[in-house]
Amino acid sequence: MNEPPRSLLLFGSNWPEPASSAAGTRTLQLLETFRAHDWKITVASAAKRRPHSALLPDEIRQESISINCSSVDALIQDLSPDLVCFDRFMLEEQFGWRVRAACPSAKCMVDTIDLHSLRDMRRKALHAKREPELKDWFSDLALRELSSLLRSDLNLLISDAEAQILTKQLKLPASLFHVTPFLSDADQQEAWRSSPAFSDRKSFVSIGNFRHPPNADAVRFLAEQIWPKIRKRCPDTELHIYGADLSPSLQQLHSPSTGFHLMGRAVDAVDTLAGYRVCLAPLRFGAGLKGKLYDAMLAGTPSVTTAIGAEGMQGDFPWPGEVCDAIDSLVAAASALVEDESLWRERQERIPALLQGRFHAESHRTALMERVNQLLEEAETASIDQLYGAMLRMHQHRSTEFMSRWIELKNQSKSS
Numbered sequence: 001m002n003e004p005p006r007s008l009l010l011f012g013s014n015w016p017e018p019a020s021s022a023a024g025t026r027t028l029q030l031l032e033t034f035r036a037h038d039w040k041i042t043v044a045s046a047a048k049r050r051p052h053s054a055l056l057p058d059e060i061r062q063e064s065i066s067i068n069c070s071s072v073d074a075l076i077q078d079l080s081p082d083l084v085c086f087d088r089f090m091l092e093e094q095f096g097w098r099v100r101a102a103c104p105s106a107k108c109m110v111d112t113i114d115l116h117s118l119r120d121m122r123r124k125a126l127h128a129k130r131e132p133e134l135k136d137w138f139s140d141l142a143l144r145e146l147s148s149l150l151r152s153d154l155n156l157l158i159s160d161a162e163a164q165i166l167t168k169q170l171k172l173p174a175s176l177f178h179v180t181p182f183l184s185d186a187d188q189q190e191a192w193r194s195s196p197a198f199s200d201r202k203s204f205v206s207i208g209n210f211r212h213p214p215n216a217d218a219v220r221f222l223a224e225q226i227w228p229k230i231r232k233r234c235p236d237t238e239l240h241i242y243g244a245d246l247s248p249s250l251q252q253l254h255s256p257s258t259g260f261h262l263m264g265r266a267v268d269a270v271d272t273l274a275g276y277r278v279c280l281a282p283l284r285f286g287a288g289l290k291g292k293l294y295d296a297m298l299a300g301t302p303s304v305t306t307a308i309g310a311e312g313m314q315g316d317f318p319w320p321g322e323v324c325d326a327i328d329s330l331v332a333a334a335s336a337l338v339e340d341e342s343l344w345r346e347r348q349e350r351i352p353a354l355l356q357g358r359f360h361a362e363s364h365r366t367a368l369m370e371r372v373n374q375l376l377e378e379a380e381t382a383s384i385d386q387l388y389g390a391m392l393r394m395h396q397h398r399s400t401e402f403m404s405r406w407i408e409l410k411n412q413s414k415s416s
Contacts, residue, residue, distance in 0.1 A: 009081040011091040012045040015053040020244045021209040022291020076102035089148035111156040114288025117142035122285035159312030183361035192300030195274045203237040205276035211245040214286035223253045229331040242266040273299035281305040302347040320350040
């Protein structure tokens with residue numbers, strides 16, 4: 001007798017927008033992984049759909065939900081999922097207690113996307129002109145995020161660098177984490193070979209969603225400190241910056257007379273990147289993996305970035321471009337790459353080994369599903385690690401529950 005298919009309920013902070021951010025691509029890749037293994041999938045989100053929200057396959061059930069509303073409890077009970085995934089820890093804060101109450105047998109997993117608190121502490125350290133310190137983990141944001149990870153049965157990380165920070169520096173249990181990076185199949189890994197040649201490309205490109213603070217900072221950094229020096233060395237080049245959600249203050253940086261062009265949203269990131277010789281990503285803070293640099297590899301476009309930009313991406317493989325933090329080094333590397341075809345080709349040739357070695361879709365999908373199946377089949381045991389999670393669920397979830405129920409009652413009284 002065949003067993004019924006396992007089921008996944010994913011709480012999304014947004015409906016996936018792969019054309020707007022790497023986070024959207026990441027979510028779609030995870031959904032496709034579970035769908036390929038015949039899971040029944042439901043995606044639920046309280047966010048409004050936007051014009052660039054992806055069209056999910058018909059087999060995936062989609063539910064628009066409300067926060068602070070007990071109707072979500074009924075949905076959870078109706079679905080009775082085997083696994084509940086929260087795409088970012090804030091969703092676990094909002095709905096985790098409801099899942100535990102409505103379907104106690106379900107396993108809970110947070111897809112961190114990136115460590116929000118790590119990104120935030122790096123931003124604050126940058127502005128304070130210092131390196132991040134252990135004391136930075138005592139911020140409200142970090143304590144909330146770490147508590148959420150401890151409450152969950154499993155947490156997906158996109159970067160093995162973040163796994164090292166959590167398990168080595170902060171001493172969190174390694175059993176709570178699994179690393180699944182971006183996923184590229186064989187066709188994607190070879191597509192760069194048919195991308196435009198050096199002579200058919202032009203100048204520089206930068207890309208990113210500008211609601212994301214590291215990307216907005218990088219554009220200002222380019223405009224104020226990097227591009228004037230590159231332009232002086234390469235006066236005939238231009239920099240075209242693509243991305244969604246440009247703020248009015250960033251739009252004021254548009255300066256065609258100096259070759260600094262803000263182009264707006266890219267219809268297709270990989271196709272856009274393939275038209276340029278060099279991708280610039282001078283990120284000064286951030287976390288997770290950088291979708292723009294991954295897309296640049298798929299486009300066959302060498303990139304110049306910082307240690308933060310390349311973090312968790314290259315492993316032991318040489319970077320397909322240059323990694324440098326000093327402004328003058330970055331300017332020199334970018335200028336050389338955009339003008340020297342031989343150097344450009346040599347750096348481009350590094351792409352396939354890195355994609356195969358770090359982002360091989362089949363191996364990562366297999367490892368993820370093996371870990372999830374192991375989680376679902378594990379016998380209930382008691383351990384110190386689980387005790388800490390249970391303690392946090394008791395205190396944090398109870399307080400969150402009472403607040404949510406109070407807001408729901410308040411909303412009901414307003415409408416009556």
